[in-house]
Every structure is written in C-alpha cells, then in structure tokens.
Amino acid sequence: MTTALTQGLERIPDQIGYLVISEDGVLASSGELENDEHTAGVIMQMVRTACRFRLHGTPEPPFKRMSVMFEDYVYAVTVSGQKVFVVKRQNNQREPVTV
C-alpha cells in the first residue's frame, strides 16, 4: 500500500525527499526527510492550524496545498484521505532583480 502512495511522490520533479504522515505517525519517508519525525510533527501542527482557516464561512478549508518556502527549498504539503503528504522540492527560481 505504501508503494501506491510513494510511487507518485518519487516522480515529482525536483523532489529531494518526502513524508507520508497519518494521525498515528509517519507511514513513509524518503530522501532528506527520511525518518524525520521532528519535521513530521511540526508540519502536522501547521496543517491542523491551517485547516481551521475558513473564508466567508465556507465549510471547507480554502486551499489545496500549503507551501513552506525557504531560500533554496520548499515543503509542499497537502492532505488526502486522512493522510498528510509532504514533499521537499528544490526551489530553483531566482529572485527577479528590480532595476
């Protein structure tokens, strides 16, 4: 079952690690996020907080993906079927130079 989850994550472009987390704990991990339970814990807390946001009283959270952006890499996070998927991707975009 984990291969079905992780196969798609493996193929994400520029990915340097991923985590699949459930309410009980980490289901799968790889790359730079391998065995990273600390990051999993922090991201779970962020997801729980973010999922409580509502716009104009709509019943669902107003977003599909949460991105935690650092200078060189990004954590892309989403929730599907009671599982949290986290992918660490390289951030190759360069900041535009304003002249």
Next chain:
Amino acid sequence: MGCCYSSDNEPTEQDNDERKPLIPHPNPDKPANGTERSPAAPPSTRPDEQALLNTILHRTAQSIIDVSAADSQGMEQHEYMDKARQYSTKLAVLSSTLSQKKPAPLPSLTSQPHQVLASDLIPTADLLQVSKIAAYAYSAISQIKVDAKEELVVQFAVP
C-alpha cells in the same frame, strides 16, 4: 503535615492584633503607618508574642488533619458494591461527554495529492508581493496608538 490559612476579609479590630508586625520598626524617628507601639519597649511585646504564638498553635491544632492517625473503618460488602456501582454510573455519564473532545479529523484537501504536489511552485514574484503587503500591514499595525485628547483624571473644583 502543615496547614495553610488565608482570609480575604477586611481586617477587623481583632485581626489588627494578629497583623501587627512581630519585629518592632527599626527606625524610631519614623514610625510605620498605623503602628502605635514604641520600639523602645521590648518587655511589653513579650506577652503579645506569646498570645500570638498561642493563637497560631490553637488554630493549627484545630485545622490539622493527621492522616497517619486516622483509623480506616472497614466497609461492608454491600456498601462497597453500592459505591462501586455509583461511581461507575457517574463515570459512564462523564466519559460520554469526554469522548466528544477528540480533535477534529483532517479534512481532505484534494483527491489527487501527487498532482497537487507536483504542480508549479509559487512564483517568486507572488511571494515578494505578499511579503511586501505583510510588511505594510505590520508597519500599519505598529503605528496604532492612543491619541489622548483630554485628561482622564480631573480635579473637581469645590467652592
């Protein structure tokens, strides 16, 4: 074993005695407010101290609960069963309300997690714009201040 006592009541005439400081004020030139005893009369404070000590001892003796000396009375079987039943029914009532406190389940954001995670990252330009807007908001909030127009405390002119 010890006991703690405190009271929020306003000090009555009786309490004034209990609240008088045990050690007389060191500076005889400037007596503390409300103190009437002169610091140069130590012998006359002895009976006060003794009375105070006795009051404290008496109060402690009254309030103290000595657990080790308590005699454990055996309960009869039917009493025990009754109590056990009473407690378990109470627990059952409480646990039904407690179980409702489980954290909300995670909502599903998408049915295509791989596609969502693989799609384009947030453009740097968008990120810079949002950071700028947030900085403006922060600056605006930090400039919120109270504009005092009038004195809050005024003197009433009494003719």
